[in-house]
Amino acid sequence: MLQHASQSARGNILFVDDEENITRTLERQFKPLGYNVFVANNGVAALHILVNDQIDVVVSDMRMPEMNGANLLKEVALKWPDVGRILLTGFAEVDAAIAAINEGKIDCYLEKPWNENYLESVIKNAVENKHLKDKTKLLQKEVYRQNQELLTLNHSLESTVTARTNELNKTLESLHRNQLATLNVCSNLIENQxxxxxxxxxxxxxxxxxxxxxxxxxxxxxxxxxxxxxxxxxxxxxxxxxxxxxxxxxxxxxxxxxxxxxxxxxxxxxxxxxxxxxxxxxxxxxxxxxxxxxxxxxxxxxxxxxxxxxxxxxxxxxxxxxxxxxxxxxxxxxxxxxxxxxxxxxxxxxxxxxxxxxxxxxxxxxxxIKTTREKMLPPESLKAGMKLSRALLSSTGMLLLPEGTVLDDRAIHNLVNLKNIVAYIQIED
Missing domain, CATH: 1.10.3210.10 (Hypothetical protein af1432)
Structure with missing residues (x-):
């Protein structure tokens, strides 16, 4: 069930779900993409893997026996705070999401069934964020090492101290750039969700x-x-x-x-x-x-x-x-x-x-100054000939129709049968 990490892999992902068919599906999806994939069918097994292997991202189901996803991700946040944490659930409950954010400090919250391309994008961002944190820690250690060297230098070596200080400032600037990159990764996760x-x-x-x-x-x-x-x-x-x-x-x-x-x-x-x-x-x-x-x-x-x-x-x-x-x-x-x-x-x-x-x-x-105008309509209010001013998404975020689509009777009939969607229609001036 376990696969050891290789140096050339894109990252190490741990999938946790008590339904074996779910973990098999995820394994088949992500192994060909170059990731090392680890799977566990409960929270205890997942923690054992985290102790023994370098994991970049944990993707956990919410509803599991003994230890649910929020509690597992809370434990991960305490012991491995840099590891990415993503929650998968078929129960769209606000309370569950709030608990996972407050206790598990999750990076992202997705509903089943997931969109494969979207999940790949979220995991890619989470892995990159983890690697960014790893690089930042290495830089911080390097700054500390250089600072200790500066403290031990002879005060008479003024020119050496000046050179070292300049080197330290460059390292600190690099750290600042990495913090900005972390913010960009977080912002991208929000826009993906x-x-x-x-x-x-x-x-x-x-x-x-x-x-x-x-x-x-x-x-x-x-x-x-x-x-x-x-x-x-x-x-x-x-x-x-x-x-x-x-x-x-x-x-x-x-x-x-x-x-x-x-x-x-x-x-x-x-x-x-x-x-x-x-x-x-x-x-x-x-x-x-x-x-x-x-x-x-x-x-x-x-x-x-x-x-x-x-x-x-x-x-x-x-x-x-x-x-x-x-x-x-x-x-x-x-x-x-x-x-x-x-x-x-x-x-x-x-x-x-x-x-x-x-x-x-x-x-x-x-x-x-924008001049394009639009109005929001439920499917039952749509009429043939109307043009979408935005891409039409399902309640789970899947693309149904692209921006600019001109609606016909057949498309409208199909949309009326869907729940929790609205269409943005372009208003002609």
């Missing part, structure tokens, strides 16, 4: 950083706000897809309460990171939906009690979401989004931040 968010977080992060710098914050603060913009949607991987696919303003009751959990889930996941700078990022992520008038969520903070990074991020997120149909059923134009944000000064948004935002937007080139 939430396909309709692809490109969105990067736009939010870029705009938030511009606002921060124009608002006269330091380069360090602006960078941390940028990181928060990249990662603000992390907690949404635990929210059911039918809720995420519904514009926020038309959510009601329990669905809206479930959605309101995502800042807490995301901040909790970030606080599990060992780097101190993520504490500030987590604080921004936790508070980025707190309204200036105190009626936001999750903790109803108000005014300047809300971190400035969160106040900036709120404006940047809504500017992008208003134009993409994430907040309202219809997409707004650039001008409409700006006017709606200005109308909410002092209610949702910090008035000073809105003023700075308007200065930034005024400097954008004219070609950056």
């Amino acid at each position: 939430l396909p309709h968010y692809r490109g969105h977080a990067k736009k939010v992060a870029d705009l938030a950083r511009q606002i921060a710098l124009k608002h006269k914050l330091s380069q360090t603060e602006a960078s941390l706000i940028y990181y928060a913009g990249c990662l603000y949607a992390l907690g949404k991987i635990a929210i059911p897809k039918q809720i995420l696919n519904t514009p926020y303003r038309i959510l009601r009751g329990e669905e809206r309460n479930v959605f309101h959990q995502y800042p807490v889930i995301g901040a909790t996941a970030l606080l599990s990171n060992e780097h101190n700078d993520f504490e500030w990022v987590a604080e921004i992520v936790l508070a980025h939906r707190e309204a200036f008038n105190g009626k936001g969520y999750p903790h109803k903070r108000a005014g300047e009690d809300i971190p400035i990074g969160a106040r900036i991020l709120y404006v940047a997120i809504d500017y992008e979401q208003l134009q993409s149909g994430m907040l309202l059923p219809d997409k707004l134009t650039n001008f409409q989004a700006i006017e709606l944000i200005k109308a909410s000064k002092g209610i949702l948004y910090d008035p000073k931040v809105v003023d700075t935002f308007c200065e930034i937007i005024a400097m954008l080139p004219a070609e950056s």
Whole structure:
């Protein structure tokens, strides 16, 4: 059942599932891709493999006897914190996802049946992230070794000390680049889990950083706000897809309460990171939906009690979401989004931040203003001749129809039989 690691392999993956046909299927899928594949049918067997072999990623089923997936991944996080942790389950339960994120500190959460290409992409990113952490640790050891050498040098050897210091600075710069790469890997995982968010977080992060710098914050603060913009949607991987696919303003009751959990889930996941700078990022992520008038969520903070990074991020997120149909059923134009944000000064948004935002937007080139409009419709409201403005995905993230497809009666008939999907239709001017 075990296969020993080879130096040329792409990475070592451990699949854990009490159903042998599942592990056999995964083994057949990933061995030809160049991975070393390990399998276990329970949590105890999986821990034994982790003790004896160098594993890069653990992919575990949630529902297993004796030790479920969340408890197994919690143990992995405690003993092997750098190992990637992915949860597979056929039970789309928010509580299970929250437990896995809080306790198992998982990197990704997928539902059965999985999309093979998507699973391969997620595992590839997780393996690369593990290898990146390994390289970072080696660099940290090298920095420590060089620092110890510097402490023992004779103070009279000034020229030698200067040369060593320059070498150390280069190594620290390399470490910083690796931390940025880690953030990019994490951001890519979010976009793989939430396909309709692809490109969105990067736009939010870029705009938030511009606002921060124009608002006269330091380069360090602006960078941390940028990181928060990249990662603000992390907690949404635990929210059911039918809720995420519904514009926020038309959510009601329990669905809206479930959605309101995502800042807490995301901040909790970030606080599990060992780097101190993520504490500030987590604080921004936790508070980025707190309204200036105190009626936001999750903790109803108000005014300047809300971190400035969160106040900036709120404006940047809504500017992008208003134009993409994430907040309202219809997409707004650039001008409409700006006017709606200005109308909410002092209610949702910090008035000073809105003023700075308007200065930034005024400097954008004219070609950056979007004119494409779309509306979101359930399958039963579709008509022949309508054109998809976005790719149509199933509730599990599988591609059903590509962007630009012109619908006919046959396609609409097939879509009506599916559950929990919506179509984004292009509105002709």
